[in-house]
Amino acid sequence: xxxxxxxxxxxxxxxxxxxxxxxxxxxxxxxxxxxxxxxxxxxxxxxxxxxxxxxxxxxxxxxxxxxxxxxxxxxxxxxxxxxxxxxxxxxxxxxxxxxxxxxxxxxxxxxxxxxxxxxxxxxxxxxxxxxxxxxxxxxxxxxxxxxxxxxxxxxxxxxxxxxxxxxxxxxxxxxxxxxxxxxxxxxxxxxxxxxxxxxxxx
Numbered sequence: 636x637x638x639x640x641x642x643x644x645x646x647x648x649x650x651x652x653x654x655x656x657x658x659x660x661x662x663x664x665x666x667x668x669x670x671x672x673x674x675x676x677x678x679x680x681x682x683x684x685x686x687x688x689x690x691x692x693x694x695x696x697x698x699x700x701x702x703x704x705x706x707x708x709x710x711x712x713x714x715x716x717x718x719x720x721x722x723x724x725x726x727x728x729x730x731x732x733x734x735x736x737x738x739x740x741x742x743x744x745x746x747x748x749x750x751x752x753x754x755x756x757x758x759x760x761x762x763x764x765x766x767x768x769x770x771x772x773x774x775x776x777x778x779x780x781x782x783x784x785x786x787x788x789x790x791x792x793x794x795x796x797x798x799x800x801x802x803x804x805x806x807x808x809x810x811x812x813x814x815x816x817x818x819x820x821x822x823x824x825x826x827x828x829x830x831x832x833x834x835x836x837x
Contacts, residue, residue, distance in 0.1 A: 644675045684719040742826030749825055750791040757818075761785055761793045764800055764811055774803035794822060 651668035654660035660668075683704075690700060697709035704712050717736050750757060765782035767774075777800035784792045798819050804812035 641675055641678060644671050648672055648675070680719065684716060687716050687719075738826075738830035741829040741832070745825040745829035746794065746822045747789070747791045749822065750789075750794065754790040757790045757793050757797075758785060760811070760814055760818075761797060764797065764804065764808075764815070767808065767811075771803065774800070777803050794818070 648668045648671055651660055651664050655665060687700060687704075690703075697712045701707065701709055701712040704715055706712050706715055761781045762785065765778045765785065767778055770778055777796060780796040781793065781800060784796050787793075797815050801812050801815045801819065804815065
């Protein structure tokens with residue numbers, strides 16, 4: 636049974652089910668209906684995360700999505716979405732994807748908190764890098780991105796362009812490159828520690 640047309644597949648499966656209830660369905664019909672039901676279930680399962688993504692893009696909150704998904708809270712709605720989403724980072728199960736996303740968020744919070752506490756030092760370093768002269772075109776592009784990030788109220792936005800600039804600083808500005816590298820290593824450690832603390836609480 637081909638389930639590429641979901642509406643048609645539902646009708647055919649329903650017909651076989653009616654025959655089964657009447658005791659008139661043959662084995663081949665029943666097996667075909669079961670195979671079609673599996674294909675239909677797989678296709679419908681793929682629609683749900685796509686529709687959730689579209690609803691979020693249209694402005695729907697997790698609170699609004701929860702009853703539509705048949706769950707009781709915004710946390711449960713988001714958790715369901717993460718379970719259904721394909722993984723970009725190699726996690727094989729829904730629970731692993733939920734854990735990976737929670738680790739990422741815990742790490743982001745830890746890094747953002749650190750960046751706020753060290754805002755003055757970060758901005759000073761970013762100002763020094765963005766003010767360098769005689770840079771190669773690629774290095775200048777990195778420095779310009781840092782300069783643009785300096786205009787953001789959130790100091791954590793400085794971290795990605797600083798990290799991207801590090802390779803361009805290594806030859807002629809080793810001291811600055813070393814300081815950027817130390818920050819990158821520290822924020823990586825903050826992310827790992829935050830993930831470890833989250834796991835310890837579960």
